Amino acid sequence: MPNVGNGGKLARAVGKEEYLRSEARLMGDQVFAQNSTKRERRTIVPTFAYSAEETKKILANCKAKGVTIAHAMFALCNIAWSRRASSTVAPCMIYSALNLRPNMLPTSDTDASSSYFHLAVGYFNIVLPCLLPSTLATDDLFWYRARMTKAQTTKAVKTPFLISRSRETNNVRRGRAIKWAKVDDKAAAAAGKLPLAKTSENAFSVTQKLGPESSPAVSERDQEKPQEPAWKPAPQRALMGMSMLGNLDGMYSHKTFPTLQLQSLTTGSRQRSGGLLLFAYTFAGKLWMSLGYDVNGFAPGEIEGFWKEVGDLAGEVLL
Template sequence: MRIHNPIHLERRLGDTETSYFLPSRASGVNDMYLHLGFSAQPRTLARDRVALVWAILRLKHPLLACCVEMHSYNDIRFVLKPHASPEATLYSANENLLYRQGTTAVSLHLFFSELIDSYLNGPRTLSAERLSCIILSEDHSYASESVIPSAESDTWFDYDLLLCTTHFIGDGMALHQCANDFFTLLSSKQSTGELYDFLKEEWRIRFGNQYTEISLPKSLEERLPHCSGKFQKVASMVDFELSQGRLVGGHSFPRRKGNDRRTVVPTVAFDEDRTKKVLKLCKSHDVSISSALFAICNIAWLRTRNDDPRLPVMMYSALNMRPYLLQDVLNDSYWFIAISYFNVVLPGFLPTTDVERTFWHRARAAKEQSTRASKNRMVISRSREMAKERGDRAIRWAIEDDGKMNAKSCVSSPPLAATIIEKPPSTALIGLSLLGNLDGIYKHAAFSQIKLHSLTTGSRQRAGAMLLFGYTFVGKLWISLGYDENGFEKGIVETFWNNVFSSMEELLL
């Protein structure tokens, strides 16, 4: 006999969530993945243990286990129908845990690269009914070369994990924090039985009593401090419009249309010694590697193509809004999207001499603009206005797309730079996702039974999209470029990518 759980939780999507949900409907635009390569012993990765950890996280972070119901363009809802027992919760986690077995004929790395390619370019893995899943790949044909087992321990093997979620339930910080918690629980000294007891207790706290006060995590807009009074609201709108009007950018990658989208993510990792050199050099010039990467992209592009040096180069990046949010007293989950956007504008010309001096000057300019965006006293109101603009635009485009009954038009979602106004010249060259030092999030010492060695990340993109990632992980600097290889003029992105690294070699290494 099936037991019915009377608890039913739902809430409307906020503006930012809506701006990501509507374009995702047709083909999963912006569905995120986080890939982690690691070594472990088989007993640590036993399926029953992995499923228990995944079930616990889905309880703690309910948006992972929600579905989405769209009643109208202005009424889209997260819906959680909690399972009636811990056993049912575990069963659901297992349904969203996919194991993939490597073969002796194909290396695990190549096999998993094919899985990532399938996630990015094949049929959509996620849906409005499945907002998250884990894919785990294993191959016990070969022992790991990165870990030498002691006489008393079992052999270690290499594994790859893909944590997949829609973008409208969270951001990069949520992805990485979740992965850290996943490995911490998985590597803990708790037995499988003790993990099951933990799951039962987590379920009991939340759903064992239907009168328990629980809720879904609030949206970004609900968490932002509100303006008080009509004058402040008008002032916020005027300030936002003025800030947008100051954005000028006249450079873009020439695009090709009519080809099927195919996203690739070439990735390069610098060894620890070279990474230390880069970080030390940036510190000596009072900039971060993130600021330096803006300047590197600026110079790399101007060495690739420069149709109009009179116009500046504009790039955009995400702004972490979590430090500005009000506490959600009914839910302590970190799984929600909390980002806004800002732009960095640098000159569109490159002097023939003293390029090094120019580079550091532009890196400092990027730092100043980034700091100004995050520390501006209007940052909260600007983020709120930007979210509203993005949400309204997504609704308008969704209505237009649905009216045409053309699924392909849903792929043409707005770029991540919400600050790009359709008033030329105000074009962004590229987006940069600068994640900083991820070793500050991954507490490697907390999961000694697992040794992480690689990390890549990205998302299913719209046609003609491009996003550069930069971060440090396991002491290495990683640079990757996710882009639609069929969406741009032949050879130009490859030339730019080569110029990124030749410029880094010249100026940072």
């Protein structure tokens, strides 16, 4: 990715401060009930598939309201959850991925150290209220929150701080990944699947490869114990993650294989125990919504009831 501003220290400092402030503004305290009993992860992917005729109607309705199906998905999950939530006072936060390819610099063919593979993905959050006003029809509320999602998405994509936010997010997620890698390696070593000495060396070598230039320097001031804030920070817990894959018919060339009829595809994600991620996309002219989650990670009936509510609400407001 390009440097922040002119690449100077001031530009990086401003970018980091803006990132911290944008993160501090996030609010969310709606979460699914977890399973009280620790069990082995088992991921299932229940899916709603709509016919080509239904898909055309859904897309036409979204276009008429000035939103996309991606915006509608956030509103759909928000209201479906609100109908089942024990309290609707706290807002609902949902995270999603952001395409960074338009902001990437071209890779030089002569750079032997470069990779052919790039995960050009950033992240952003959508925060929506959970209140269900009795004086507002469900249909009107749904499209209003879809437009709220559109406004927040546009703001996240078009912010002049997109590069700095993405770089700071990378630093945070990199540190988190190293931390969890050490935890996983220690667990594997305890189970006899990996020598502990090798685990330590790997963790050390990964940290060393980051180097002082790619890791943010920690000053003496940063090492000081932070003062307790005068106010209690707002909770920042996300309900779920969503991945809007778009129209996959442009990726799968159906006409290239005339003797084969591609009917469906199976989504999948690398999840930890208790993970949950919703995929939405069009394929073979149909709209698909797939919910991949750890069936053993949540309270019995928690996700099943939510998913049924999503399907019922979709039929109520989209068709």
